Amino acid sequence: MDEKDLIKDAKKGNQRAFAILFQGNYSFLLKYLIKVTMNKTMAEDLAQETMTKCIEKIHLYNENSKFSSWLISIATNLYIDQIRKNKRERNWQQTEQGIRNLKWHLESRNEEWNDVLTVLGKLSDDVRIPIVLKHYYGYSYDEIGSLMKVSPGTIKSRIHNGILTVRKELKLDEQPERDSKRERATR
Amino acid sequence: MSNLNEIPSGKEQLDDEQNELIQLMKVGFDQLDEGVEIHTPSMEWFEHMVGEQTEVIRKKRIKEVTIFLMIAVIIVSMLLFTLYQLPTIFFAVQGLASIFVVFYSVKDFVKQVNKA
Structure with missing residues (x-):
C-alpha cells in the first residue's frame, strides 16, 4: 500500500x-x-x-x-x-x-x-529554523516563507545574518590559524 | 607574483568560508542524526495513540457544536423576544449593527488604501 x-x-x-x-x-x-x-x-x-x-x-x-x-x-x-x-x-x-x-x-x-551545533543552539528559533530548512533539508526561500508565514526576503536576511553570526562565533577560535595561513601565502 | 595570484579575493574567500561553514553544519547535523538514539514505538502504540486522539477530537467537536448551538439559540430567542415584545429596541439594535458594519468596512478600506 x-x-x-x-x-x-x-x-x-x-x-x-x-x-x-x-x-x-x-x-x-x-x-x-x-x-x-x-x-x-x-x-x-x-x-x-x-x-x-x-x-x-x-x-x-x-x-x-x-x-x-x-x-x-x-x-x-x-x-x-x-x-x-x-x-x-x-x-x-x-x-x-x-x-x-x-x-x-x-x-x-x-x-x-561539533562546535557548530553549540553556536546554532545559541541562535534564536526564528533564525535557526530557516537555516536548518534551507541548508539541511534543501527548502527554497519561498517554501520556508510560506511555511513560517513570513516573506521570503525576511527569511533570506535571517539566514544570511544567522550564518554571519555563526561564522563570527567560530572565527574567534580560528583567527590565529587563519592569520598565519594568510601570512604564509603573502610571503 | 605567483603567490599573490593564489591569494583569494575578498568575495571568493567569503564564499569559500560560507560553503565551508554550511558543510560543517551539515556534518554536525548528520552526527546528531546518527548519534542520538531514536526509538520508534511499535505499531500497536501508534494505533492506540490514534484511537485515543480520535476519541478526544470527537468529544471536543461535540462540545464545540453544543456550545455553538446554545449560543445561537440564545441570540435568536433574544432577537425574537425584542422583535415581538420591544420592537423599538429591536430596530435600534439593527440600526446600530448596520452603522457599525459600514463604519468598520470604511475604516478597513481606508487602512488598506493607506498601506498600498
Whole structure:
C-alpha cells in the first residue's frame, strides 16, 4: 500500500492507515525537531502533538507536497506558536541543558560533538529554523516563507545574518590559524 | 607574483568560508542524526495513540457544536423576544449593527488604501 492510498484511507478515518503513516515518518519528524529545538525531550513532546494535530487536520492536506513535508510544516508552526504563547519559554539555561544532553548522547556512542551545533543552539528559533530548512533539508526561500508565514526576503536576511553570526562565533577560535595561513601565502 | 595570484579575493574567500561553514553544519547535523538514539514505538502504540486522539477530537467537536448551538439559540430567542415584545429596541439594535458594519468596512478600506 503506497502513501497516497494510506492518506486516502486516513482521510476516511482509518486508524490503521494513520498508524502506518506515523510509524513510517516518526524518526524523520523527531530528527527534524531535535535539530530545531536542540532538545530531545521537547522534540518528543512536539512530535506527539504534531501527530495529534495531523489527525485533526488531515482533511486540509491537499497532497501537493510530501506527507513528511506537511508534518514538518505542522511541527514548525506548533513550535513557533508555543514559543509565542510562552508555553515553552526558551531561556539560555534550558537550551544549554538540551545541548548538554545531546552532547552526552553523542559522546556515549563515541560520536564527536561539533562546535557548530553549540553556536546554532545559541541562535534564536526564528533564525535557526530557516537555516536548518534551507541548508539541511534543501527548502527554497519561498517554501520556508510560506511555511513560517513570513516573506521570503525576511527569511533570506535571517539566514544570511544567522550564518554571519555563526561564522563570527567560530572565527574567534580560528583567527590565529587563519592569520598565519594568510601570512604564509603573502610571503 | 605567483603567490599573490593564489591569494583569494575578498568575495571568493567569503564564499569559500560560507560553503565551508554550511558543510560543517551539515556534518554536525548528520552526527546528531546518527548519534542520538531514536526509538520508534511499535505499531500497536501508534494505533492506540490514534484511537485515543480520535476519541478526544470527537468529544471536543461535540462540545464545540453544543456550545455553538446554545449560543445561537440564545441570540435568536433574544432577537425574537425584542422583535415581538420591544420592537423599538429591536430596530435600534439593527440600526446600530448596520452603522457599525459600514463604519468598520470604511475604516478597513481606508487602512488598506493607506498601506498600498
